[in-house]
Amino acid sequence: MSQQTYPTGGEFLLRAAAPAEIFTPEDFDENQRMIAQAARDFIQQKIDPRREQIEYQGDTALGASLLQEAGAMGLLAVDVPERFGGMGADKATVMIISELISRSGSFAVQHGAQAGIGTLPIVYFGTEAQKARYLPRLATGELLTAYALTEPGSGSDALAARTTATLNPAGTHYLLNGVKQYISNAGFADLFIVFAKIDGDKFTGFIVEKAFGGVVIGAEEKKMGIKGSSTCQVILEDCPVPVANVLGEIGKGHHIAFNILNVGRFKLGASSVGGCKLALEWSVPYTTQREQFGAPISSFGLIRAKIADVAAAAFAAESMVYRTAGLLDRAIATLDKTAPDYDLKSILKVEEFSIECSMIKVFGTEAMALAAEEGVQMLGGYGYCQEYGLERLYRDERINRIFEGTNEINGCWCRACCCARRSRESCPCCRPPRRSPRS
Numbered sequence: 001m002s003q004q005t006y007p008t009g010g011e012f013l014l015r016a017a018a019p020a021e022i023f024t025p026e027d028f029d030e031n032q033r034m035i036a037q038a039a040r041d042f043i044q045q046k047i048d049p050r051r052e053q054i055e056y057q058g059d060t061a062l063g064a065s066l067l068q069e070a071g072a073m074g075l076l077a078v079d080v081p082e083r084f085g086g087m088g089a090d091k092a093t094v095m096i097i098s099e100l101i102s103r104s105g106s107f108a109v110q111h112g113a114q115a116g117i118g119t120l121p122i123v124y125f126g127t128e129a130q131k132a133r134y135l136p137r138l139a140t141g142e143l144l145t146a147y148a149l150t151e152p153g154s155g156s157d158a159l160a161a162r163t164t165a166t167l168n169p170a171g172t173h174y175l176l177n178g179v180k181q182y183i184s185n186a187g188f189a190d191l192f193i194v195f196a197k198i199d200g201d202k203f204t205g206f207i208v209e210k211a212f213g214g215v216v217i218g219a220e221e222k223k224m225g226i227k228g229s230s231t232c233q234v235i236l237e238d239c240p241v242p243v244a245n246v247l248g249e250i251g252k253g254h255h256i257a258f259n260i261l262n263v264g265r266f267k268l269g270a271s272s273v274g275g276c277k278l279a280l281e282w283s284v285p286y287t288t289q290r291e292q293f294g295a296p297i298s299s300f301g302l303i304r305a306k307i308a309d310v311a312a313a314a315f316a317a318e319s320m321v322y323r324t325a326g327l328l329d330r331a332i333a334t335l336d337k338t339a340p341d342y343d344l345k346s347i348l349k350v351e352e353f354s355i356e357c358s359m360i361k362v363f364g365t366e367a368m369a370l371a372a373e374e375g376v377q378m379l380g381g382y383g384y385c386q387e388y389g390l391e392r393l394y395r396d397e398r399i400n401r402i403f404e405g406t407n408e409i410n411g412c413w414c415r416a417c418c419c420a421r422r423s424r425e426s427c428p429c430c431r432p433p434r435r436s437p438r439s
């Protein structure tokens with residue numbers, strides 16, 4: 001008989017969860033509310049006064065000091081285990097922080113790259129020595145980090161990476177060579193989680209300190225939105241990485257890359273919920289004040305329908321995020337926290353919910369796209385102007401449907417292209433078209 005006492009990933013289709021098994025934002029306890037308040041305070045005190053400099057002057061370098069300030073307020077430590085100076089918080093807490101930090105705009109991307117995809121590979125796959133060396137400083141923001149998977153020739157098809165890692169004759173270091181593309185936080189990061197192939201085929205993770213040498217940072221990309229976030233190429237030129245900095249098992253880099261993306265997708269869904277609420281906050285009061293044809297525009301059916309559509313999508317996205325967070329926390333709570341492989345086992349629990357992570361990413365980001373689109377529309381000409389905020393939200397949300405695996409990739413039913421569980425050949429949508437015998 002099964003020992004399982006919680007509904008697992010995808011099981012909502014097969015069995016109804018008991019009401020007590022479903023987490024909603026109303027279930028947050030005092031501690032979780034306090035951490036959420038810290039995120040609100042951070043935005044009010046540190047981001048709002050610098051909004052112009054960050055978002056409209058595109059001061060990407062400011063991200064370094066902002067991350068350090070966030071670290072001082074505990075906002076980088078949520079996912080880091082307590083024994084390494086972190087909070088070891090549950091997923092519901094992690095998600096409320098992602099939801100609220102989204103209100104910071106560009107900084108949300110910098111926060112996600114630092115506290116999420118940049119730190120989590122070490123939390124879940126690092127050795128005890130690697131965790132002790134890096135995690136305490138990542139949790140405070142003393143060390144800034146980035147996650148370097150994408151390359152100029154390989155985005156969705158991440159395993160087609162061409163970056164190489166070659167063991168030196170002394171057997172002490174791997175020499176990394178290649179180019180990583182669109183790396184968030186690259187402009188100021190001290191540490192990079194890099195994926196490269198050993199002997200041409202063993203896709204492997206590495207912890208690369210910029211101080212190792214051979215790391216060249218390209219120019220800042222000129223982007224449509226999230227203009228205050230740093231996005232650069234990272235060029236590796238015979239970068240010497242000690243063998244002790246191999247992350248996880250040689251040849252199992254895909255295991256790290258895709259499991260970390262599961263968490264990144266989940267968090268992006270949560271931050272999209274925050275974006276939906278912000279769009280409503282900025283647009284609904286306007287519709288009650290703006291009068292046309294002698295009546296508030298909120299009295300017109302077409303405007304009411306827009307508000308209803310966005311509110312319903314935000315409600316559904318929020319429910320998906322916190323329900324899944326609660327189920328995941330239940331799943332993780334079944335593990336022995338004192339076991340040496342607790343962190344690794346925790347990420348395997350997240351993997352059980354990888355389908356939910358993708359659904360949350362796709363639905364959440366589409367909901368936010370709708371919220372930004374309809375928000376601009378409800379404000380008419382004012383929506384198109386910088387002063388009202390929605391113009392920026394409209395530009396900023398666009399990236400959400402592209403990074404952390406495009407929405408097409410997350411929607412691919414077999415997920416072979418992003419989880420590598422099955423071969424591309426067996427996937428009807430990823431499989432390259434067959435050439436006709438005549439061509």
Ligand SMILES: Cc1cc2nc3c(=O)[nH]c(=O)nc-3n(C[C@H](O)[C@H](O)[C@H](O)COP(=O)(O)OP(=O)(O)OC[C@H]3O[C@@H](n4cnc5c(N)ncnc54)[C@H](O)[C@@H]3O)c2cc1C
Nearest residue numbers: 147148149150155156182183184403404405406408429430
């Ligand atoms: C601002 C920004 C920040 C980023 N930050 C990071 C970062 O920190 N670290 C990092 O490693 N990467 C980062 N990325 C890279 C991002 O994850 C990739 O851009 C994304 O995965 C898509 O890859 P691509 O751009 O190469 O597009 P491609 O993979 O070339 O895709 C192009 C189009 O083809 C579609 N497509 C591809 N394959 C299929 C398929 N099988 N079926 C259907 N459609 C398909 C895609 O959905 C997309 O619409 C960032 C990108 C940007 C723009």
